[in-house]
Every structure is written in C-alpha cells, then in structure tokens.
Amino acid sequence: MVVHELLAPAGDLERLKIAILYGADAVYIGGPSLGLRANASNFTLEEIKEGVMFAHKYHKKVHVTVNIALHNKEIDGLLDYLKALEKCEVDAIIVSDPTIMQLALKNTNLDVHVSTQASTLNIEAVNFFEKLGVKRIVLGRETSYEEIKSIIDNTNVEIECFIHGAMCAGYSGRCVLSNFLTARDANRGGCSQICRWDFNLLDQKQNKLVGDKDFTFCIKDLSMLKYIPKMIDMGISSFKIEGRMRSIYYIATVVSIYRQVIDKYLSDKNNYRYDLELEKILTNCANRDSIPQFFDGNYDESVQYYNGRVEVSNQDFLGLVLDYQDGIVTLEQRNYFKPNDQVEIFGPNMQTISLTISEIYDEEGHLLDAARHPRQIIKFKLREKVEPLSMMRIKR
C-alpha cells in the first residue's frame, strides 16, 4: 500500500519542530555541506541529530539534501560526511550526483532519493536509477499528470512530486544564470534568483521590444491543493513542499492545510469536498499567484509574472503562542494588531479558534491600545486552552 507522505522544508531546528508538530510526515533539511541552500541557516551535525531525535519521537522522518554539483575538492571528505549523517540516524539523503548515490548505497544504510536536480522526466531514467538501488525519485517539475501516472504504473521505486512553492524557470540544474551574472554558483547552493530580475528584450536586430512591463523569466508559484485527491489516487508516495528559507508561519500554514486535505480525502473519499476556505488561507499566506504548472499540461503565458506587479509583504501572522495559563495567553508579537481585531488561532492538534481581541497587556501588565513592536510579549484572556507554538493570524 502506498503511504502518502507530506514532506516539509525546514531551514533550522525551530522550523523542523513546527513542520512536524503541524502535521508533516517528514522534513527535508540542509546539512553543514553539500546542499543547495548554501546561504540558508543550515543544520550542524549536532542539530541534525537533535532534529532526527525530535522527528523520530513522533515517528516522522528526516531527509538531508546532499544534492550539490560535486567538485573535485569535495570527493575526499564525502564518505565521512555520509557516515556522519548515518550516525545521526538520518532516514534518507536527497542526491543528484550518482557518485554520492553509489557511495551511500554501498557504504551506508541511508535511503537514497534522487533529487529533482536530476530532472528525471521519463521511465527510462527512472529505470536506470531503480537498478542503481535508489528508494525514491523526486520527479522533475516539468512532468504532467499523464507522465507521472505512466511512470508510477511502470516502476517499483517511490515517486515524490512537488505540491507547493516557488518554481525554477528553467529545468532544475540547467540554469547557471546566477554563475554568469553574479558569480554565485546556482548548482552549488548560491542561486541568486536571476529569473526574477527584469531585462530588456531585444529583437534579432537588437531593437528593444517594448511591452507594458519589463521582460522577466519570473514564474508563478506551484499549488496543487485542488489536485491532492488525484495525486493520492495515482499513487504518488510523497508530496513535497518547497521552501527551506520560508518562515515558521508559512510552514505551519502550508503544512497544516495540506495535512487537512490529505486526511479528509483519505478518511472519506466518497464524501470529500474541496474546501475553498483552506485555499483562501493558503493563498493569503503564500502571497503570490499559484497554479498547477505542468501537471495539467498547460504551460503557456499564464504561468509567468511580469515586473510591476505589487507584492505586498504578508502581515497575517500576528504572533506565536508561548504559553497558556489560567485563561491567559502569552504571545510573541509578529505583526501589528489591536483590540477588536478579528483573529484566529490555529495550531497542532486543535480546531482553529476564531475570536475578537479584547484587552491586551504587555509583560508588566500595562494595558495597551495596540501591539506595535515585533517580538513584544503580549498577554490577553482566552477561554479556550491553546498550546505553545500555536499561531495567531488575521481572520480574513
């Protein structure tokens, strides 16, 4: 029977814990080296160990990215690094270079997952990696429903697909714009997102082609919320959320919403109904247009963004619950709010609570007319019990 894993990104220990608590079945993280987010706050080996212990306590898994374009100088320390990950009891590594795959398969007990960087798009490539002994393949993001289905029907390896988040404009691994324009190596964790820059587009005679907005490669985000039932039925093993550099609020929101949809569908397929409210929360959180991309076979002009659009920074996340005692919530402020605001508190293992903010106080018990300061400690009364690490957001 296929298990449908919800796989979340985690840029650090805090986000790993949030992802697990909010419903992820597994998280993927970057280690101290050889991952593709060189400039993120990646995990040390000690932190990986702690993260794995935390995840395993909840019977969840941790996958570590080792999907860099390997250079000569990294070869010598490679096996030691893989052994260290094994010692941390990491469940799987995500790899694009076959040298790393082979080394891990021969010398460690780590499961090997083929990274989307390998752009696996067809059954012959899947067969190659299957023979090599990998457990799972993350398909290239250019695959359609029919292609994924056909691959799943003809292989024994697990298939993982992206379901949410930002998209590369090009084939993964086949873009080195960042190398050329900023000397930062895209395939070694230094991507500077040139695809979001604006350019002048010129014709063959190098005359400028003038549109209402500048030319850019910028692609809308991916969202597969509507298609989750279809993806479950076709036998996809793992649903991957993009975004190791995203905030705790983003991770909590996206994970909890996909968790709800997966669970609702699996618990009663016949009576499952798509919930527009969940889509609305997800849209507000991601703050960018999102579409199913290649899944429905449509990748025309509607997939692109052009500069000049307004990108309002998301201020929905009002605060993180630190404590609840004797009917008082202690919360760390993240965005401005004030009495009489309509808000919601959502969290792991709880129904979302809607409320109107009444009186709010600072840490010393002074009455406030608004919560103005980032990270300010705020207290207010609430009848319903809430757990630490729950989050408060604007009700829209």
Added chain:
Amino acid sequence: MKLLESLYNLDNINDAADGYIIGIEDLSINFKNYPLSELKEISLLCQKNNKELFVSLNKNMHNQDLAYLKEALLLIDTLDIKGVLYYDVAVVNLHNTLKLKTPLVWAQEHFTTNYQTMDFWYQYGAKYSFVSAELTLDEVLTINSKTKANLIVPIFGYLPMFASKRNLVKNYLKTFKIKDDSTLNYMEKEGKIYPVIDNKDGVVVYSSHILNGLREMLILKEAGVSYVYLNTFLIDDMREIIKLYQDANKTNALSFEKCIDEMLEGNTDKGFLYKETVYKVK
C-alpha cells in the same frame, strides 16, 4: 588534441576542425540540429573528409520522446559516429538495454564537474565527458589527470547558461501583444547582451561574452586533454578562427588570441577558467 566544432553549415566540413558535433532535431538543444533522416549523409560526408562526428541527443527527455530516441540510437549505432552526447539518463539506460556499441559522452552541461562521476559514467559506456564550462582551468587539469574518460573541453564560443521547457519569450510577446518574428532574440541588462532562442523545445540563453581560450587550449594540449570544443553559434568568421586555433603554438598564441578578440570586436573573455564561482556568500 583534436578540435571539435558545432557544425552550423555543412559547407564547413572541409575547414580546419578535426571533427564536429551536431544535434538531431527534437532530441537536442544548444547545437545545430539536423533531421535524423540526414544523419547518414552527414556521417558519410565527414568520413569522406576524414572528420570525426559526434551526435548530441542532449535534450531533457519526456516519455513521448523515448520511441524516437530509441530509433535515433539504433541508427547511430549503424553509422561511423564517434560518440553520443547525452544529458538525460534515459539515453544511458537505452544504450545499455539495447547493448549499443557507440560510445557515450557524458554531457550534463553544468554537472560534469568532477573526475569521480566521470568514472561512474565511464562504466556505463561514457568513454568521453564534455566538461562543464563553469570550471576553472585548474579543476579541468585535475580532472584530466584523474579520470578514465577522454575529455571534451569547451574552449571557444558563447556558453549555454539556461534551458527551459517554457516558451518564456513567446509568452511575453503574446501577453503584451508584441509582433516579432525573430528567430533569435537578446536579453539586455546593464549593457550586457545575452542571445536567447525560443522555439518548440523551449528557451535557451547564452552568455553575453564569447569564451576565447586559445592560450589555455595549449595548456590543455600539453596536459594530454583529448578534445577541445569550439561553439560556432553566431560566429561569422569561424573558418579563420578555427584555423588560428589549429595553428596556435606557444610563440604565436598571444597574437592569435588578440587577433580573434579583434575579429569579435572585443566581446571575448576567459569565462570561468580563472574565476571560481562563489559557493557560500561569507
């Protein structure tokens, strides 16, 4: 050392190159593509002129491409083809399943960055590796000293730096209702101009400058590198340039290189041969 170039014009088969790389329509990007039906004729032409011929099947393959890919591989195996460049692992799997004899060329553009992985692919039939253009000269020399594979090192021409399945240029033109029949476009940023092609295979983008590594070619030659590759895309004076590369020696290298630079109006550079890209921003 042998000099390979992309073959944009069949009339050039008698130029100073030792061999050519061509692509096959619907199965290749970043090379001049020819219909599969013309491959036999081109192969015979190369044979007649005593030139080596490599064929690129380096597109990202989807399931729907596999039948045609198989047909191409089977045909190639009957011809005098020196090697088949691949990006997609499907080529390797088919090559091994069909027990084909034509050697493969590992040509995963930006991933061909270390000797160990070249040796990995070697055991699957990749007797050649087309080296990433994002490596430094030192890295290439180290690879050459340690790998079993014969290297093909890009040494001249515009360098591919982006490939997408999406028609990103055509999408823009359509969105803003701009009429443009160009088969080639350019992107401009801060005075640098990057060639762009948008066709049925999607979009590819090239570097703004033309790599001109004539002097480095001599260093690679001395180190025993098997091949260098000259990309003739958008280069008018290629016959003359390939002749200069072929005739270069320690005495004339600097003047030849300068001569080429002048022919190309100064739009040349050394790519990444001396510039290591940053991995982690400090």
